[in-house]
Amino acid sequence: MTRLEPGAVAPGQATSLPGATKPLIPGKKRAFGGSRVTPWLFLAVPLAFLIVLTYVPVVNMLWYSVTDWDGLSPDKDFVGFDNFVRIFTTPAIFQVFFVSLYYLVGAIAQLVLALYLATLLSFKTRFSNLFKGIIFFPYLINGVAIGLVFLYFFRPGGTLDALLAVVGVQDTPQWLGDPGVVNVSLAASSVWRYMGLNFVLFLGAIQSVPAEQYEAADLDGATSFDKFRYIIVPSIRRILGLSFILAIAGALSAFEMPYVMTGGANGSETFVIQTVNTAFKFSKVGLASAMAVVLLVIVLVITGIQRWLFPDEKKEVAS
Amino acid sequence: MKKTVIAATGGIVIAALALSGCSAGSSNDDGKPTGTITVLTNRTDLVDTTFKDYAAQFEKKYPGTDVKFEALTDYEGDAKIRLSSKDYGDALLIPSSTVTKDKYSSYFEPLGKTSDLEKTYRFAGDGSYNGEVYGISTFGSAMGIVINKTVWKDAGITTPPATQDEYLADLKAIKDKTDAIPYYTNYKDGWPLAGLENALGTTQGADARMKLAADKSPWKAGSDQYNIDDMLFTTVSEGLSEPDPTTTNWEESKDLLAQGKIGTMALGSWAVSQMQDAATKAGKSADEIGFWPMPWQTDGKFTSVTTTDKLLAVNKNSKNKATAKAWVNWFINDSGYAKSQGAISPVKSDPAPSTLKDFQDIGVEYVELNPDPKGKESLLTDIANTSEVDIFGNTYRQKLIDVARGAAAGTEGSYFATLNKQWAAAKTQVDQ
Numbered sequence: 140m141t142r143l144e145p146g147a148v149a150p151g152q153a154t155s156l157p158g159a160t161k162p163l164i165p166g167k168k169r170a171f172g173g174s175r176v177t178p179w180l181f182l183a184v185p186l187a188f189l190i191v192l193t194y195v196p197v198v199n200m201l202w203y204s205v206t207d208w209d210g211l212s213p214d215k216d217f218v219g220f221d222n223f224v225r226i227f228t229t230p231a232i233f234q235v236f237f238v239s240l241y242y243l244v245g246a247i248a249q250l251v252l253a254l255y256l257a258t259l260l261s262f263k264t265r266f267s268n269l270f271k272g273i274i275f276f277p278y279l280i281n282g283v284a285i286g287l288v289f290l291y292f293f294r295p296g297g298t299l300d301a302l303l304a305v306v307g308v309q310d311t312p313q314w315l316g317d318p319g320v321v322n323v324s325l326a327a328s329s330v331w332r333y334m335g336l337n338f339v340l341f342l343g344a345i346q347s348v349p350a351e352q353y354e355a356a357d358l359d360g361a362t363s364f365d366k367f368r369y370i371i372v373p374s375i376r377r378i379l380g381l382s383f384i385l386a387i388a389g390a391l392s393a394f395e396m397p398y399v400m401t402g403g404a405n406g407s408e409t410f411v412i413q414t415v416n417t418a419f420k421f422s423k424v425g426l427a428s429a430m431a432v433v434l435l436v437i438v439l440v441i442t443g444i445q446r447w448l449f450p451d452e453k454k455e456v457a458s
Numbered sequence: 459m460k461k462t463v464i465a466a467t468g469g470i471v472i473a474a475l476a477l478s479g480c481s482a483g484s485s486n487d488d489g490k491p492t493g494t495i496t497v498l499t500n501r502t503d504l505v506d507t508t509f510k511d512y513a514a515q516f517e518k519k520y521p522g523t524d525v526k527f528e529a530l531t532d533y534e535g536d537a538k539i540r541l542s543s544k545d546y547g548d549a550l551l552i553p554s555s556t557v558t559k560d561k562y563s564s565y566f567e568p569l570g571k572t573s574d575l576e577k578t579y580r581f582a583g584d585g586s587y588n589g590e591v592y593g594i595s596t597f598g599s600a601m602g603i604v605i606n607k608t609v610w611k612d613a614g615i616t617t618p619p620a621t622q623d624e625y626l627a628d629l630k631a632i633k634d635k636t637d638a639i640p641y642y643t644n645y646k647d648g649w650p651l652a653g654l655e656n657a658l659g660t661t662q663g664a665d666a667r668m669k670l671a672a673d674k675s676p677w678k679a680g681s682d683q684y685n686i687d688d689m690l691f692t693t694v695s696e697g698l699s700e701p702d703p704t705t706t707n708w709e710e711s712k713d714l715l716a717q718g719k720i721g722t723m724a725l726g727s728w729a730v731s732q733m734q735d736a737a738t739k740a741g742k743s744a745d746e747i748g749f750w751p752m753p754w755q756t757d758g759k760f761t762s763v764t765t766t767d768k769l770l771a772v773n774k775n776s777k778n779k780a781t782a783k784a785w786v787n788w789f790i791n792d793s794g795y796a797k798s799q800g801a802i803s804p805v806k807s808d809p810a811p812s813t814l815k816d817f818q819d820i821g822v823e824y825v826e827l828n829p830d831p832k833g834k835e836s837l838l839t840d841i842a843n844t845s846e847v848d849i850f851g852n853t854y855r856q857k858l859i860d861v862a863r864g865a866a867a868g869t870e871g872s873y874f875a876t877l878n879k880q881w882a883a884a885k886t887q888v889d890q
Contacts (some may be wrong), residue, residue: 145767162612201766209843210538210539210542210556211538211541211542211556211557213564214562226771269601290646290707292707293705294702295701295702313701313702313704313706314864315702315705316701316702316703316704316705317865318860318865318866321704401646401704402646402648402856403853404645404646404648404704404853404856404857404860405704405856405865405866406860406865406866416853417846419535419538420848420851420853421843421844421846421848422556422843423843
């Protein structure tokens, strides 16, 4: 997410406030050694973090991916593209992407639901702040805690079964034990957890639409759906596109919920779980790094497609 | 201008890196124990209670010392990652699932000659490489089945089953005559499944590890590997285990066994005292809990493999080796840790634990596995890693349970054939 934001907004702000960078007293302009250095001084700390915590590890990962490193040994032998050849010649490695389809369907349901709720709550609704809180709350809870809660929720005779029994449903499947159901259960837990974030993004975008437009629409006799279709959707088109791409990337790299809840057992293994197992269970850090590189490339390609379909409309922002 | 700015930014980054990696101080290699040491431990449950007392006793014996603990929840994983830095405490447990013996000398301080220490300590061979001991056992366990005696009695069984068929018939009797779940796999937590591997050697004897490494198809009748996995498979496929294995819970399983809702679990003898605690907590007698050997006899006699739990070692890069060594010595010899766990003490002269009383009555013979021969210390781990059949882990056994309960495609025969194929291929690759 962070990699998409800065470029889009910063230039517009800078040009709209030209007076802000001018020194108050002209004579003291050079006191800090030149105004050109000042922004770099401010940038030093975030840049240092970015380099040390993001770029250095990525470069390391690229290097590991062409070695046979086991994660511990002091020497790493260069093996060229062997690891990549192995990934693309072992069907089992790619089969797990099939599991991602469940998360993709879940993610789309999550977007629709979040958009629906955000639209509802952007109009005047009773207790709207309470509902906003309730919807966003799961996103604030630690993923491991959520995993444990859902483990009790899904176990035989657990919360879900008890709830269903109240409404008369007795014959329930094993939510995590049945291989045909487990991924649906896990994807649903992920939806519960991450919907709040989409909801807040959509709500923020919707609320930035000037109220006059709704008033004008009201005067023209527009229904709520018309307002949604012709005012809200066009206004938040870009945040929709961004969320969609993030949802796809998230579905491909689903990890936390299935790892905490099943550890990838019972056919719920995702690509990232498989990567982690390869690296840390079987001590094949080289191969696992190559798998991570493949995932990175896939996500980059998808992001590229997003930029192509929803290009930055800089003029619109600046005006 | 721009270049200087970039250079300055770079300088700040380097300075930040240098500062974080820097800690000054002289080292205390062989002097009197004094100063602070950090001890890494896997016992998150004891670190604020029992271990605090241990530290206090140690600090009393060696005034001027200060013992700090760092408890790691995922000990093996976290400790392994920290080994690639120099910062992994002063005394620590060897993360043995990933660090093979041939690498001991790169990370740990030698603690003495194997020929000397094996006179005093059990499992000295497990922590040795090239005649030097790098890690001393914290405690040992015997492998067997932990049972709820009342449940087994209610099913009409009072003597340990001597064959696998008898064992399965007994579990069936428990299923038919009582409300208890006959066997609990602990599938979700996984590590109890990994622990089954400790039964390796029950029928094949002290050289079982090398026999396994030499076998191209270990999953066929006659080997311990087959016995372990076939027994698990049949138990599950006959419906003698918990209905939904994916939602099991270790902490809860202790209570369930103590309360007679579970009949059996295959574990090391270290589990007995924890189960007894659970029984006492549930208002029952600790005698509810029994411990029997695995149901495979050799020449009409039961055998049980004793294995060491984690090995305690001293960081090679420690600045305070003297204190760390003193801690290792004190912890092994004087802390009473092994006794408090109801486990076999690493000190040979200590008496057998009360948890193994059943074994004494039955007349079980103990087998301690031989250390791997020189040059082959990492062989078995290498084959397991290359084949991705994690015999010391839980992934392939979870799959095995999935196949057995019909949640994954295949039969016992087809799954074992796949395992054999992967194993043989990896063996060829490693042997090169």
